[in-house]
Amino acid sequence: MALEDVFANFTVRDWEHEPADGTVRLAVVGIGGFARQRALPAIAASSYCETTTLVTSSPDDVTAVAAECDVSVVLDYDDFLAGERAAAYDAVYVATPNALHGRYATAAAERGKHVLCEKPLEITSERARGIVDACADAGVTLMTAYRLQTEPTVRRTRELVHEEVIGDVVQVHGAFSHPLLEHASPDTWRLDPELAGGGALVDLGVYPLNTIRFLLDCEPTGVYATAHSSGGPFADVDEHVAFQLEYETDATASCTASFDAHASSQLELVGTDGKIHIESPFGGVVPHEMVVESGDVRMEYTGPTVDEVCEEFDYFGYCVLTGTDPEPDGEDGLADLHAIEAAYESTETGCRVALD
Known part of the structure; x- marks a missing residue:
């Protein structure tokens, strides 16, 4: 594979084989900060999705949001669960706290609605299995919201890995830190284990965890983890x-995540014949800065940013409209939860934990 060819077609949507007709009408379930600031604008900018329904605990508090997004149907959670105005949407985007994902995703599937669910899919693999089974029984599309799998930098990196441009991958280094309390209050649900299912590993570590699985196209066989909290809000x-x-390939990955460190994210893959470094892959809008070394050749690429959240919704809409199975499906979300549970077991035992 010539690196020039990869960089020349960097932003191509290789998953979009032909344009799809129509749009998928979405009910956005959970109108928190991410939904307001990132998801709703991304849906509005997308080609294959549109927001037609908002679901929230306080309908009166989202009047301005509904008006700005030109959404006429606003439901509280009880009305949503009861099936009120279900004809107004074709699919749901579940953006509630993690422990509530199953409740709303399963209710939607039972009404024949497709499901795009934020990660992690639930707070335990057992509860996540309930979502997967409900969607399978209903015959609806289930996609776990791993937006990096739809983002050009990550997709081009996977191509380079699969074409062995850097030889066999031996080491991967991934890191994601975000100073949570600079952007949220100490009573945020992300610091409540009953709602979040964990802390930095669940909220931030899942990004390198899933992205590395996607890039290597193989599963982890073991994990060793350590964790630390300073007390107070954490x-x-x-x-x-x-x-x-x-x-499975004998590659190893070393990853870190932090709720209380300078905002930073890095991903680097080192192979027998070269390496790939991606600058700031996990921060929300990937700047498309990467360096590839292959043998004696070194190339740098810097291109225009692409909104990975918009890519995610277009990918989901395209899959629903064309009957395509999404790559980040429910089983993908389950695999990460198995690894997360093993990592937490390792933090408690101080031992390596094998993964089946």
Whole structure:
């Protein structure tokens, strides 16, 4: 594979084989900060989705949001669960706290609605299995919201890995830190283990965890993890976490995540014949800055940013409209939860935990 060819077609949507007709009408379930600031604008900018319904605990508080998004149907959670105005949407985007994903995703599937669910899919693999089974029984599309799998930088990196441009991948280094309390109050649900299912590992570590699985196209066979919390607002969850993963190919990955460190994200893959470095892959809008070394050749690429959230909704809409199975499906979300549970077991036992 010539690196020039990859960079020349960098932003191509290789998943969009032909244009799809129509749009998928979405009910956005959970109108928190991410939904307001990132998801709703991305849906409005997308080609294959539109927001037709908002579901929230306080309908009166989203009047301005509904008007701005030109959405006429606003429901509270009880009305949504009861099936009120179900004809107004074709699919749901579940953006509630993690422990509530199953409740709303399953209710939607039982009414024949497709489901795009934020990650992690639920707070335990057992509860996530309930979502997967409900969607399978209903014959609806289920996609776990791993937006990086739809983002050009990550997709081009996977091509380079699969074409062995850097040889066999030996080491992967992934890191994601975000100073949570600079953007949220100490009573945020992300610091409540009953709602979040964990701390930095669940909220931030899942990004390198899933992205590395996607890039290597293989599963981890073992994990060793350590976690630390300084107390205070972080007393009940992991504030900082480090975990090492072993893969079927004998590659290893070393990852870190933190709720209380300078905002930063990095991803680097080192192979027998070269390496790939992606600058800031996990921060929300990937700047499309990467360096590829292959043998004696070194190339840098810097291109226009692409809104990965918009890419995610277009990908989901395209899959629904064309009957295509999404790559980040429910089983993908389940696999990450198995690894997360093993990592937390390792933090408690101090031992490596094998993964089936």
